[in-house]
Amino acid sequence: MPASKPPSNILIVGGGIAGVSTAYYLSIHPLRSPQTRITLVEGTKIAAAASGYSGGFLAKDWHGSATASLSAMSFELHKSLAEEFGGKEKWGYRTVDTLSIETDATRKSKKPAPLPWLPAGLVHSSRPLGGHSTTAQVHPRLFTTFFSEKFLSQPSTSLILGTATSLSTTPSPSSSSGEPSPRSVGITTPEGEQKEVEADVVVIAAGPWTGKLAEQLLGPKVGGRLGVQGHRAHSVVLKTKEDLSATCLFTSMTLEDGSAGEPEVYARPDGTTYICGAGDDEPLPPTAAEVKPSPSAITKLHAQAQALSPVFTSAEGVEVIAEQACFLPIADRGRPLVGKVRGVEGVYVGSGLSCWGITQGPGTGKVLSELILEGKAKSADISKLAP
Known part of the structure; x- marks a missing residue:
C-alpha cells in the first residue's frame, strides 16, 4: 500500500537510462505529492557511460524467467514512448x-x-x-538525454553534477524492524565543493559503479550484498x-x-x-x-x-x-538488482542490467516509481530481482 506519508525528498544516483527513467516516472506519477522534490545526481554528464555508448538494441522475448516480465513490459514501453513523443525522429526508434x-x-x-x-x-x-514485432533499436544517448530533459521540465526537479560520497541516516519510526532511514546524502561537485542534500528516499542506479557506491553509502554489511561490477x-x-x-x-x-x-x-x-x-x-x-x-x-x-x-x-x-x-554493469548474482534494499528503510536499487540495460531501463524506472510511491511493483513481476 502507499506510504501514509509521501516522501519529501527523493534522490536518484546515476544519470544513465535506469536512473533517468526512474526520475522521469517518479516525476509524472499521479501519487507524487506536489511538495516532493526529486533530485538526480550524476558525476559527469547524462548518459556518460553505457547508456551513451551502447548499441541500443531492444529484444522483447530473449530473456530468462527472472527478467522476462520486466523485459517484455519495457520493450512495449519503448514502443509507446516513441509513439507519444516522436521517438522515430528524436532518438532513432525503429523495429528491425x-x-x-x-x-x-x-x-x-x-x-x-x-x-x-x-x-x-x-x-x-x-x-x-x-522480427519487427520482437526486436527494435534506439540511439541510447539521445533517448536518455531526451527523458532527462522531460524529467527536468516537471516541477520541483533538479540535476546536480557531482559524486555521492556519504549517506546520513536516522532511526525510522515507521519501520517495525528498526531499520534506519536516509536523512541526507553528501555530494562532492566536480569543483570539489561539498554539499549535503536532504533525502528520505535514495535510489542507487550507478551502473557498474553501483557495488562500490553501495558499500560506501550503506557499509559492507548492507551495501556489500549489492555487488555489481563492470x-x-x-x-x-x-x-x-x-x-x-x-x-x-x-x-x-x-x-x-x-x-x-x-x-x-x-x-x-x-x-x-x-x-x-x-x-x-x-x-x-x-x-x-x-x-x-x-x-x-x-x-x-x-x-x-x-x-x-x-x-x-x-x-x-x-x-x-x-x-x-x-x-x-554485471551483477555478482547473475541477474539484475531491482527493488528495495534490505537493512535500511527508503533505499532502492536499479542496476546490474548487463547488456540489456537499454531494453530494461524504462521498465526498471517505472517499477521503481511504483515501489516508492505505491508500495508495490504493478507493471511487471520483479520478484526474482529483489536485491
Whole structure:
C-alpha cells in the first residue's frame, strides 16, 4: 500500500537510462505529492557511460524467467514512448529484423547472401532471431538525454553534477524492524565543493559503479550484498556511403587469417552502423570520464567490419564517426538488482542490467516509481530481482 506519508525528498544516483527513467516516472506519477522534490545526481554528464555508448538494441522475448516480465513490459514501453513523443525522429526508434549469420572467409559458400550489402560467397549460414514485432533499436544517448530533459521540465526537479560520497541516516519510526532511514546524502561537485542534500528516499542506479557506491553509502554489511561490477566492451560507429537495411546482425566470423570474432552489427536509421565486441577485464576506473578504449580492440573491430563487407572499407568511402568503450554493469548474482534494499528503510536499487540495460531501463524506472510511491511493483513481476 502507499506510504501514509509521501516522501519529501527523493534522490536518484546515476544519470544513465535506469536512473533517468526512474526520475522521469517518479516525476509524472499521479501519487507524487506536489511538495516532493526529486533530485538526480550524476558525476559527469547524462548518459556518460553505457547508456551513451551502447548499441541500443531492444529484444522483447530473449530473456530468462527472472527478467522476462520486466523485459517484455519495457520493450512495449519503448514502443509507446516513441509513439507519444516522436521517438522515430528524436532518438532513432525503429523495429528491425535480426539475423544470426556465420561467415568464413577461408572457404567459399554456395549460399546466397541474406542481405544485399553482404558479399557473395561469404555467409555459410543465416537464420532469423527476431522480427519487427520482437526486436527494435534506439540511439541510447539521445533517448536518455531526451527523458532527462522531460524529467527536468516537471516541477520541483533538479540535476546536480557531482559524486555521492556519504549517506546520513536516522532511526525510522515507521519501520517495525528498526531499520534506519536516509536523512541526507553528501555530494562532492566536480569543483570539489561539498554539499549535503536532504533525502528520505535514495535510489542507487550507478551502473557498474553501483557495488562500490553501495558499500560506501550503506557499509559492507548492507551495501556489500549489492555487488555489481563492470566489464569493458568496445565499439566503433561507421558512416557508410549507402544506407543499410533495418537489420541487426549477430555474427560468428572466421577471417582469412583464421582468426575468429563475434561482432554485433546494428545499422541505424541515421546512416551509421554501430559495431561492438572485443570485451576484456580491464579494471573499472573511478569515473565514466576516465573510460578509455583499447587500441588493439578497436583495430580488431575495424578488421572484422572490413572482412564482413566492403561497405566498411576506406575504398568504399567509409567514415569513422567514433571509436569507444564502455563498462557493462554485471551483477555478482547473475541477474539484475531491482527493488528495495534490505537493512535500511527508503533505499532502492536499479542496476546490474548487463547488456540489456537499454531494453530494461524504462521498465526498471517505472517499477521503481511504483515501489516508492505505491508500495508495490504493478507493471511487471520483479520478484526474482529483489536485491
